[in-house]
Amino acid sequence: MFEHFCQIETFFQDRKQYGIKPGLERIHKLLHLLDQPQEKVNAIHVAGTNGKGSTIHYLKSALMSSGYRVGVFTSPSIQGLTGHIFVNDSPIPDKTMIHYVNIIHPLIQQLDEEYNHPTEFEIMTAVAFLYFAESTDIALIETGMGGREDTTNCFQPILSIITNVAWDHTDYLGKTIESIAYHKAGIIKANRPVIAGELDKEAVSVIMDEASEKNAPLYLSSESFQYEIAGITTTSHQTFQWKSASGISMEIALQTPGIHQIRNVSLAIMALVILERKGLSLDWKKCVNSLAAVRMPARFEQVHSKPAIILDGAHNPAGVRAFIETLTSYYSDMEKHLIFAAFKDKDLERMLGDLESHFSSVTLTTFPHSRAAGIEQLKKFSHHPHVLFQSDWRQAIEQMSFQRENACYCITGSLHFIAIVRKYFEETFDLK
Structure with a gap:
């Protein structure tokens, strides 16, 4: 039994020896032994080469403003071990992390004895789902790498978001845009909506094929929704008009600089529109105001x-x-x-x-x-x-x-x- 957080830190450090291992066998086995906590969480899955964390920040802020308890699983962390897992603006408490790792640890030992060693990231993913199942109304899950074989691809999302597709992690995901897009598209699930950001035509083709095969409604940037920039004045203020193909229009102000942040928040707004259609109650005035208040560490x-x-x-x-x-x-x-x-x-x-x-x-x-x-x-x-x-x-x-x-x-x-x-x-x- 772990009693102190320093023991948890040592434990996760030791698990680094098992490296990065794409594939879902170990996480599915671990979650099965834990009585499938991921099935008790309403969650959105977010993949993409860049912009995942920012899109999640905007979504979290808007959902919180409407009174929801929002879980966030993100990587890498800029706030230490507990900074991977949040409920609202608070990282998982040390004592809570100790509690969940103690629940999981005998099962990790069991899998170790079977030479099926769970990785550091797989254990962290299991902790997140255990915590979110007991503590959240909705959770936002960021992929670690790719999507199709990423550890987080172990649940049925209420909707998926693919922010963009560009070259990264080519040793794991392949050296073409089509190959990388194929991995990102792996988070698309049957009959579940998927939102995609601005993509090269090669990536769009792959995403559209996957969505069609899965009968997943696809919302593409510039087709299902778009933005028109109204003004960029300083590093702390920019405004734009967000419009959907169905006729929804709203003016959005941001403190976060950069056109890429307009792209990211546009994805978040489309997700909010879909969530409302699915029955989520949203206060749009509070949502829009919350987006204007978002500030993000380490993003310009x-x-x-x-x-x-x-x-x-x-x-x-x-x-x-x-x-x-x-x-x-x-x-x-x-x-x-x-x-x-x-x-x-x-x-x-x-x-x-x-x-x-x-x-x-x-x-x-x-x-x-x-x-x-x-x-x-x-x-x-x-x-x-x-x-x-x-x-x-x-x-x-x-x-x-x-x-x-x-x-x-x-x-x-x-x-x-x-x-x-x-x-x-x-x-x-x-x-x-």
Whole structure:
């Protein structure tokens, strides 16, 4: 029996030895032994290369504003182990995590003895469903990777959302857009609605085929719903008009910067429309107001002004493009400096190639994680005339010094990296 949270942290650290194992056999076996908690949860499944977390943030905020208790399962976490599992705005309490892991642990031992070792992520998924079954009205489940063979693809959603499809995790999902889309499309379930964001024609074809085969009503961005941008004024305010093909129209204001956030919130609004059709009672005035209040950590988050310091988890080429699009929209006339660190299995050449031309100086660093790219690997892909290499991420930040008030300092890359950097800034500034 686990008695202290430090024991839980050690336990999950030990499970990392079993790595990432696509496939659903172990999670189905574990959930079966737990009496199928996932069947007791009303849940939405969200997949996509980028935008999953943001779309979930908007949905959560709107549903909470109408009085619902909303569970969120997300990865990676920027708030430690308990930051994977939320009810409303609160991570799962340490004592509650201990309680559920103690329930699951004898079953994990049973599967270990059968040489069918549950992974860290599979155990966390089981904890989430146990918690949500007892504590929520509705839950929002983010895929870890892909969809079809992702651990989270173990339940029947009330609806599914595919935010976008771009190159990422190609070792697992394949090296074509069609292959990656095939994995994302795996979350589409028979007779359950699916919403899809802005997609390349190759991805649209795959999604449409899967939806047709499953008789799943498909709501495509730009066809079933669309947005018209009314105004982008500052990094803290943008407005747009959301319209559905059925004639619904509403004006939406956001604090979150970037056109990609308009795309994400548009998906969330379409999901709310479908949920209302399914019988969910929504106060639309409160929903719209809640969307305007959403702020998100590590998503083009300005943690300081004069100088501007921005944290962004641009962890793949599509994320880098969205980051650059937002950066150039708001800081085009400013001198800009970059600190970057990422996982070694990402497309580092493309990411750095897209990033470097936008910055006066670039500092490449690394961070404590088994998948983190080292300095020698990053050196291969950098061609910036003013590049520094610093193996200690904390020294990289301190050496930047942030002395130019009219400059913009950006720190981006892996969300795991941004999580530890954000904690550093929390200790330096009063982040909320």
